[in-house]
Amino acid sequence: MSFSFTDQRVLVVGGSSGIGEAAARSFAEAGAQVLIASRSQSRLDTAAGRIGHGTRTAVLDATDNAAVEAFFADAGSFDHVVVSAAQTRGGPVRTLPLADAYAGMDSKFWGAYRIARAARINERGSLTLVSGFLSVRPGAAVLQGAINAAVESLGRGLALELAPQKVRVNTVSPGLIASPLWDGMDAAARQAMYDKAAATLPARAVGRPEDVANAIVYLAATPYATGSTVLVDGGGTIA
Numbered sequence: 611m612s613f614s615f616t617d618q619r620v621l622v623v624g625g626s627s628g629i630g631e632a633a634a635r636s637f638a639e640a641g642a643q644v645l646i647a648s649r650s651q652s653r654l655d656t657a658a659g660r661i662g663h664g665t666r667t668a669v670l671d672a673t674d675n676a677a678v679e680a681f682f683a684d685a686g687s688f689d690h691v692v693v694s695a696a697q698t699r700g701g702p703v704r705t706l707p708l709a710d711a712y713a714g715m716d717s718k719f720w721g722a723y724r725i726a727r728a729a730r731i732n733e734r735g736s737l738t739l740v741s742g743f744l745s746v747r748p749g750a751a752v753l754q755g756a757i758n759a760a761v762e763s764l765g766r767g768l769a770l771e772l773a774p775q776k777v778r779v780n781t782v783s784p785g786l787i788a789s790p791l792w793d794g795m796d797a798a799a800r801q802a803m804y805d806k807a808a809a810t811l812p813a814r815a816v817g818r819p820e821d822v823a824n825a826i827v828y829l830a831a832t833p834y835a836t837g838s839t840v841l842v843d844g845g846g847t848i849a
């Protein structure tokens with residue numbers, strides 16, 4: 611099934627890389643006027659060049675509330691807003707410095723919260739958040755699990771709060787996705803992680819940003835979808 615977003619305004623915060631970039635490309639290919647936002651103008655320019663379709667860019671740091679408010683006051687309203695922006699450092703609760711733990715929550719949870727609070731979304735439009743399957747399968751990533759669970763709960767609550775404005779809110783929860791998120795890892799260790807996932811996950815594959823983008827576009831395009839958390843995790847939650 612193909613979706614049409616002709617002439618609709620779509621904002622993807624975190625659209626300069628990975629899942630956000632793939633979502634931006636899907637919306638642009640479906641006819642939307644796409645604006646991608648993140649902290650780095652050079653990353654945005656490179657991604658906009660890859661996406662094409664007249665994709666526009668805006669520098670925005672989701673941890674800076676004054677900047678978030680000023681951006682939305684200036685940018686006008688959108689039909690669909692996607693938040694895939696995040697930078698979180700992992701580690702055991704007992705050893706990860708508290709400042710890093712707070713920074714992770716500030717980036718991913720409070721970033722989504724700030725955007726949800728300030729964004730102007732048109733009637734019949736949508737907000738889509740990105741969490742992660744660690745919300746229900748934390749493994750050793752306790753903090754990431756807690757952040758993702760908070761994001762999913764935020765999405766469900768907002769779906770009720772924004773219902774009177776006829777704005778739908780959903781969350782997509784990815785499993786392991788081969789994206790630039792993992793660029794900081796040693797290349798051999800990263801490949802071993804991907805190989806292990808492809809050998810053991812029920813889907814027998816590593817996720818691609820496009821897999822998650824499919825779910826984001828489906829949720830934005832589907833008038834009956836709200837309050838949902840859609841897993842795109844290769845079956846990682848049930849494995």
Ligand SMILES: NC(=O)c1ccc[n+]([C@@H]2O[C@H](COP(=O)([O-])OP(=O)(O)OC[C@H]3O[C@@H](n4cnc5c(N)ncnc54)[C@H](OP(=O)(O)O)[C@@H]3O)[C@@H](O)[C@H]2O)c1
Pocket residue numbers: 623624625626627628629630647648649650651653654670671672673694695696697717718721740741742743783784785786787788789790791792
């Ligand atoms: N990849 C995975 O395996 C995986 C699994 C589960 C969940 N997820 C979640 O999926 C989401 C997207 O991940 P990804 O794989 O696409 O990561 P990615 O490739 O690292 O992309 C992250 C994006 O967020 C932007 N960003 C980071 N901090 C920001 C901030 N404070 N304000 C605005 N933009 C910011 C980055 O651009 P700038 O650097 O230019 O700011 C970049 O565009 C994240 O929430 C991640 O936790 C990913």
